[in-house]
Amino acid sequence: MIEYLLLLLGESIMIFGTLGILRFPDVYTRLHAATKCDTGGAMSILIALAIASEASLLIKLKFLVLAFLIALINPMVSHAIARGAYKYGIKPKVVVDMYAWDNP
Amino acid sequence: MSRIPFYLRERLDEIRQRILFETYEAQKLPKWEQVVLTWIALFSFWIVISGNTQSENLFIGGIATLVISLFMYEMLTEDIRQTGHIVEKILYISLFVIPQYLFIMAFRLIESNFKVAKHAILMDINPGIIKIKTDLHSDTGITILANSITLTPGTLTLDVDKKLGETYLYVHWIDVETLNREVAGEKIKGDIEAWLKKIFW
Numbered sequence: 001m002i003e004y005l006l007l008l009l010g011e012s013i014m015i016f017g018t019l020g021i022l023r024f025p026d027v028y029t030r031l032h033a034a035t036k037c038d039t040g041g042a043m044s045i046l047i048a049l050a051i052a053s054e055a056s057l058l059i060k061l062k063f064l065v066l067a068f069l070i071a072l073i074n075p076m077v078s079h080a081i082a083r084g085a086y087k088y089g090i091k092p093k094v095v096v097d098m099y100a101w102d103n104p
Numbered sequence: 105m106s107r108i109p110f111y112l113r114e115r116l117d118e119i120r121q122r123i124l125f126e127t128y129e130a131q132k133l134p135k136w137e138q139v140v141l142t143w144i145a146l147f148s149f150w151i152v153i154s155g156n157t158q159s160e161n162l163f164i165g166g167i168a169t170l171v172i173s174l175f176m177y178e179m180l181t182e183d184i185r186q187t188g189h190i191v192e193k194i195l196y197i198s199l200f201v202i203p204q205y206l207f208i209m210a211f212r213l214i215e216s217n218f219k220v221a222k223h224a225i226l227m228d229i230n231p232g233i234i235k236i237k238t239d240l241h242s243d244t245g246i247t248i249l250a251n252s253i254t255l256t257p258g259t260l261t262l263d264v265d266k267k268l269g270e271t272y273l274y275v276h277w278i279d280v281e282t283l284n285r286e287v288a289g290e291k292i293k294g295d296i297e298a299w300l301k302k303i304f305w
Contacts, residue, residue, distance in 0.1 A: 020224035040217035058155040075254035096232040
């Protein structure tokens with residue numbers, strides 16, 4: 001029962017993340033939507049698979065290790081993309097930009 | 105501070121950095137505790153990854169991870185602050201800190217997903233890049249704090265700036281509520297930093 005709820009949650013998070021990628025104005029706000037796709041969607045689908053699959057306990061633990069690795073790698077990748085885009089010269093559409101005040 | 109001559113200010117900065125270094129060196133763990141902590145982390149990872157619990161597999165894994173942890177003991181545990189006995193510390197970290205962190209971060213993750221879905225539907229965004237100050241100094245502590253900030257709702261860490269004795273984080277915030285540094289830091293960091301300061305320097 002609970003695995004269907006988790007699968008539904010993951011699917012809906014994927015759909016809203018895609019909607020966010022299509023509708024948000026610039027790179028940085030789109031990165032928010034893309035990373036939420038990854039953490040929320042993929043991790044809840046993996047936890048649902050770990051509950052539903054009829055395998056031994058160590059194989060279920062490997063699903064949890066995969067979810068942990070996604071949670072570990074995802075912030076690093078989003079930070080690298082955001083900082084690389086800023087250093088390349090893409091201006092963010094923001095109300096206040098304190099990073100540009102300190103690095104003119 | 106601004107009326108002090110330049111050479112005096114340079115000397116003051118040097119002394120302050122020296123004090124920081126000395127307190128850091130005094131709070132380091134001894135070497136065998138670092139080796140034991142690294143060995144426990146690597147060996148539990150070995151058991152989960154290899155996936156069989158026969159005795160010869162555990163024996164070979166224990167020997168190999170012990171040899172690795174004898175060489176690489178500084179990588180994981182260099183920044184852990186010294187408090188109490190080692191058994192007490194292992195029990196504290198594995199029974200109290202890690203479950204609390206997982207519990208907090210699971211609820212923050214779900215909250216962040218709903219928040220971004222709401223922003224995507226209603227388009228009421230108000231983005232900005234804010235600079236906040238942290239009290240942590242070690243590399244591992246700052247890394248965990250910055251990654252947790254990226255996972256929490258509506259924020260994305262852009263860069264870290266380390267000046268003398270003070271650390272600043274640049275955070276892209278999707279819905280800027282305040283420009284005050286202290287209030288924004290309270291809202292963004294939450295209670296993660298308070299117990300991260302108990303372990304890391």
